Amino acid sequence: MNIALLPKIELHLHLDCGLSYEVVSAIDPSINKEAYDNDFIAPAKCYNLADFLTRAVKGFALMQTKEQLTLVVHDLFKQLKASNVIYAEIRFAPLQHLEQGLSPYEVVAITEAATAAAVKATGVEARLILCTLRHFSAAQSMQTVQLVQQFANTYVAGFDIAADEAGFPIDNHIAAFQYAKANNIPCTAHAGEAKGTESVWETLQYFGPTRIGHGVRSIEDPALVKHLHDNQIHLEICPSCNVQTNMYDTYAQHPIDQLYKAGVSLNINTDAPTIVNTTLNKEYQQLQQVFGWGIKEFYQCNLYAVKAAFIPSALQQKLL
Numbered sequence: 140m141n142i143a144l145l146p147k148i149e150l151h152l153h154l155d156c157g158l159s160y161e162v163v164s165a166i167d168p169s170i171n172k173e174a175y176d177n178d179f180i181a182p183a184k185c186y187n188l189a190d191f192l193t194r195a196v197k198g199f200a201l202m203q204t205k206e207q208l209t210l211v212v213h214d215l216f217k218q219l220k221a222s223n224v225i226y227a228e229i230r231f232a233p234l235q236h237l238e239q240g241l242s243p244y245e246v247v248a249i250t251e252a253a254t255a256a257a258v259k260a261t262g263v264e265a266r267l268i269l270c271t272l273r274h275f276s277a278a279q280s281m282q283t284v285q286l287v288q289q290f291a292n293t294y295v296a297g298f299d300i301a302a303d304e305a306g307f308p309i310d311n312h313i314a315a316f317q318y319a320k321a322n323n324i325p326c327t328a329h330a331g332e333a334k335g336t337e338s339v340w341e342t343l344q345y346f347g348p349t350r351i352g353h354g355v356r357s358i359e360d361p362a363l364v365k366h367l368h369d370n371q372i373h374l375e376i377c378p379s380c381n382v383q384t385n386m387y388d389t390y391a392q393h394p395i396d397q398l399y400k401a402g403v404s405l406n407i408n409t410d411a412p413t414i415v416n417t418t419l420n421k422e423y424q425q426l427q428q429v430f431g432w433g434i435k436e437f438y439q440c441n442l443y444a445v446k447a448a449f450i451p452s453a454l455q456q457k458l459l
């Protein structure tokens with residue numbers, strides 16, 4: 140089986156964590172390869188998620204103008220094409236791109252237009268997810284979800300919460316997720332990564348997402364695994380990222396295979412290809428080597444992903 144040729148779907152991919160050396164050096168020629176390797180790529184083992192996330196700052200610092208955002212979007216599509224990704228949901232936090240005077244609306248409009256152009260240029264289908272962040276205020280979360288609403292019927296398709304799950308509670312963000320629910324805005328949420336099963340339960344209860352980013356620690360509670368299965372809550376799983384953030388010592392200890400065998404809807408993602416130093420091709424290869432996954436599992440994950448994607452059923456049908 141030639142993994143590189145398999146069509147792939149990625150639902151969990153941070154725009155600011157996926158800058159290639161090519162685009163970084165185009166934006167800032169003073170950054171040489173050694174500096175890129177040191178500052179943008181995390182060590183194979185980080186202390187924890189917060190440590191891992193210190194590298195994301197490097198990415199969004201270079202994404203503060205129309206030209207920079209546009210270059211980064213096109214760069215990412217080039218990488219998606221190289222892993223034969225046919226559909227991707229790309230996420231970013233618009234409020235992190237205001238340092239050089241862009242308004243939140245402009246940031247989303249620029250990124251959306253670049254996405255539309257990149258879809259046309261590469262043939263890779265895509266949607267955007269706008270993220271609030273754990274350390275943001277209630278007002279910032281509300282502003283972000285309202286941006287999703289303002290950009291309805293464009294490439295902007297959903298709402299997420301990212302950043303340091305262990306460091307900040309959910310309180311500031313409940314109203315934004317309620318707003319999303321009231322306005323039929325599709326939602327996902329990072330949970331069950333830096334915290335355990337109680338975090339997944341509270342995320343489901345207070346945010347009501349149809350998908351969970353990571354969610355892998357759900358494996359620790361059989362009742363939660365059953366709940367995910369029975370309610371078709373989809374897990375966006377990013378195996379190498381979880382090993383790197385020190386959730387698991389080795390890839391072999393990752394629960395993706397157990398969750399798959401329990402019938403939970405899930406798919407395979409990179410999360411942060413630059414920080415993790417991975418590609419979707421590499422993730423598939425690892426799953427093949429470590430868990431003996433093959434066409435059957437990869438195809439099933441793609442089916443789950445298409446069903447869970449934030450797209451109209453006509454596009455789902457096209458991808459199947």
Ligand code: HPA
Nearest residue numbers: 153156301302329410411
């Ligand atoms: N978790 C939370 N926030 C993130 C991550 C993650 O794995 N990657 C990039 N931002």
Ligand code: ZN
Nearest residue numbers: 301329352410
């Ligand atoms: Zn993530």
